[in-house]
Amino acid sequence: MAASQSDTPKTAPFVLLWKQMRGFRGKYAWAIAALFLFTAINYVAPLVASATIDFALSGKPDDSRPITWIIGLMGGADFVRERLWFPALLMVLLTVIAGGFSYLKGRFAAEASDGIARRLKDRLYDHLQRLPARYHDRAETGDLIQRCTSDVETLRMALAAQVVEVSNAVLLLLTALPVMVMLDGRMTLVSFALVVPIILFGYIYIGKVKHLFAEVAESEGQVTRVVQENLTGLRVVRAFARQDFEIDKFAAPNKLYRDRSLKLLHLMAWYWSASDLIVVTQQGIVLFTGACFISQGSLTVGTLFAFLMFLNMLLWPVRQMGRTLTDLGKSVVALNRMGEILSEPEESVPAGFVRPSSPAAGKIEVRDLVFGHGEENAAINGISFTVEPGETLAILGPSGSGKSTIMHLLLRLYDHTSGSIRFDGRELTELDRQWVRSQFSVVMQEPFLFSKTIGDNIRLGRGGAEAEQIHEAALLADIHDTIKGFPSGYSTLVGERGITLSGGQRQRVALARALLQDTPVLMLDDALSAVDAETEATILEALRSRHGRRTTLVIAHRLSTLAHADKVIVLEKGRIIQHGTHAELAAREGLYRRLWTIQNALENEMSQDTAP
Template sequence: MSNRSTSDPDSTLQPIKLLWKLMSGFRAYYGRAIFALFVFTLINYATPLVGSATLDSAFSKSAPESPLTRQLIAWMGGAEFIRNHLWFPALLMIGLTLLAGFFSFLKGRFAAMASDGIARKVKDQLYDHLQRLPAKYHDRAETGDLIQRCTSDVETLRMALSSQVVDISNALLLLISAVPIMFLLDARMALISFTLVGPIILYGYFYIGRVKHLFLEVDEAEGQVTRVVQENLTGLRVVRAFARQEFEMKKFAEPNKLYRDRSLRLLRLMSWYWSTSDLIVLAQQGLVLLSGAWFISQGSLTVGTLFAFIMFLNILLWPVRQMGRTLTDLGKSAVALTRMGEILSEPEESKPPGNCVPDGPAKGRIEVKDLVFSHGEETAAINGISFTVEPGQTLAILGPSGSGKSTLMHLLLRLYDYQSGSIQFDDRELKDLDRQWVRSQFSVVMQEPFLYSKTIGENIRLGREGAANEEIQEAARLADIHDTIRGFPSDYSTLVGERGVTLSGGQRQRVALARALLRETPVLLLDDALSAVDAETEATILQALRQRHGKRTTLVIAHRLSTLSHADRVVVLEHGKVIQQGTHEELVVQEGLYRRLWTIQNAVKAEVELSTGDQSPIHPISR
């Protein structure tokens, strides 16, 4: 995944455009939050003004110079009334504080509703988009990094939207409203109060410029840690089988150290900002206090006005100081948005012109002609393959590792698109058919069957949603796994653990086969689906499949010739080309790879039978 330069103007605007798009449907909540913030700000400034008017009424014999304070005293009933009823301004300040708290609650509530809704929307979009991205994207993407982008980065965005958007509005409203009020109270004190506000803002601006790139580095380092952990947990059994715990610890230590070092650099820079900005804020408050005390001693300022300025500074300076943190978090969320945008900007699987979806059920006829496909390497994975499978027939595919067997299956499922040649499905070009429709016509058992962390029954039912228990059990019988399942303590309700870890390799394959058989599609693809089962179980499953011969087109990839010998036709691949083609009886008498493998496997079988005392003759498995 490429990282675009932060100096590119388009890369700066891109997160803003994406954010505005993601906020669709939730902008009204932010409007309500900002309105509540506006009312909260007005009330927040009214409270110190009431305190200022009370102090000036109680301790000053002369009328205040500020027209704003004089009007407020008059509105409260006059100086004499205030002096005789001090409970009234106290009660008024308590009421204003409670009202400000209520609007602060509304502000937070609306912002939280918007941010949580956007976070949920983003996660849904990311998850949905990842399901639709082509297989080539997932071939090069790192799972740990994708998890990081869909979880940690989304949480970073949620936190920014829940507070930073409102915080920026808060700081702007405070500045805009504070300036006229403070100048109406006393122009000299207003100028002194804003002496160090500019330096605070400038310091925050330069700080965010330095810290922004660090957020990307920390995010990438965290993604590396997540990737290593994910790989280790996925392959935990392999790690223990090879006693590689110490090696894995060292492998984990390197990205973990990198993450720690980058995080410390970020924290050191942040600590400098906080300490320096604190010093500036306290210096500003001290300057106002000393200046006010001097003006009071000269008789040109009232105690109430100084009280108002000190309170205003407490209200104003801390949000302005927080702008550095706010801008920092916004910088971090911009990085997170960019990383999420990289996923969302990836093109989904291409759709054919017209996105053809044939009417009626498919027959299952497959014709491959001069097929060529390459993963990008110089050597083609498939180079000129041709064969035909009629509806209901069984085609067996044999070949050494790397000969293109699994790649052919992937092309039939349209996980990849071939560069040249043709695949006809029911006399229609496969590239012209809708991908989802094509995949709905195939039942597949992959070379490495994947089971979800669900019950056995739920894993089989994935083949056809809503299938009755009797249908699930019948599919399990065909896959020769029913009796095994009934022997588990919880029967079909037995949890299989993540990736089916509680089952043996052969049991996982048979559960996956039952899932595929339950689906009842026109075509069944078996990619070395019986490699982990014993010979007796394999014979039982093949017998069950032979009884269903003619009901669906079946393509079988296997290395054991006993699995392939029942097929109507066998295709032998080598280096992406068809080197032999025919029935089992035809190929076993021809010179070539098939006959050599048959001789070797029969010789091995004979040795095993002699060592166990079984002298039964060896015969090819008939169809």
């Protein structure tokens, strides 16, 4: 299920954006101020040109106020007529100053948008860390990556350009209008003749393409998802010779993405050409009407020139409206997608939860525990057991019987439906979740190592651990000699940028990490399944030396791993069907004895086969 299909109410996109803009709104204010000054200077330039044409060149001055005001400021008509270089120099100077303000606008806007994008990425990443395991079970990694990277980028680009552009358009319109009216009321009306139709046209366009933005973003997410899944499972794909199938599987979402993008691009191209046509028509109307007025003697060449320059400035944002609407449309979609993640509730923190100041003793009492991942099929169905501090509990059972689920419930990755789990005498749900987790060290069924050095991977168990402590943990996990055998020892990089460890080596590094953590409870979820029997025996021997000091929960299919546990429980379909010590269970009829007999027979057979 995609992360987008959540039932959680979403944060309205602009509310989310407004909140994220906190601390950057000042920068936007500066950017808009710089833009305002840039615009103001750009008004003066046409007026300088117009005044020069009318007073100094054509000799038919317009007595409208802005023009006479400007010519007065330039030292009067005679002064300008004798020194034509002066208005030219003034226009160059004004352009240079305007360039400076334009730079400042760009800089402030970029600083603000980059800051907001960074904050959003941090927030999304932070929030994803705090979402419950249930959310991550149904969310698709590729889709989440897309939301945290390219959606944020879409928004950043829009924020860098469009917030300021839109403010600019509004400012231009509000300030140009009075100046234009003062110059010539009739020409002002003519200049705005097509602005209303073009805005209407833009409105209709955005209505048509809005859903396409969401579709394009969704198909981009699908493409990312397929690539991510394929790269993660590359070995499986190769091993099953499924490359052709995977290539075909990729082709469909890739084609869909291309088709949708093309559809959007066609619409955009159509819009832009049509709006360009309207803009050019508008310029033609102004030029034609202006020429008529000039021939009637009711307009000067200078004023027409000023109007054409104003029109150019005003029509620029109108021409850009397509782009602005496109960017804003995409941003709203991106904001909605981010909002969906941010609206997901984090792992609950009960009011008045307890966070003990000392480490736990490690007593675990489970009573009538029930839990299911969905409505039907309880994964755990009325389980009860007790593990005293320092004891080792072994959990055995067929695949899917609920063994890992017990560990997940103890870690509070999920909350149980009914029954109780008491940890050191307190209800687990009353305890601070982070504290509970800090009392457990876990080796998961499929241990994950980060793309760091082996030493750093082990150190993850305890931040400030010294080299000796790391070596000690690695010795216990019987991986020290192997690590020493690598050319860079503990500094060997693991993963994509370094060496690939074998399954058994990975399990042992993960075990060293858990042992270094040295918490009151150690949980091993089939943690030695990829380790050979001899190495396993060495590790178990080392772990036995800790017996009595730390509570240990072991899940394993190999009974030799479980034989030394203080207690064994056997699960089937979420229920305990047998419990006791190894000796008791091996002597009693049931699943445990059947498995014990089969495994013993296999071992005997193998030892006979390999005997000289």
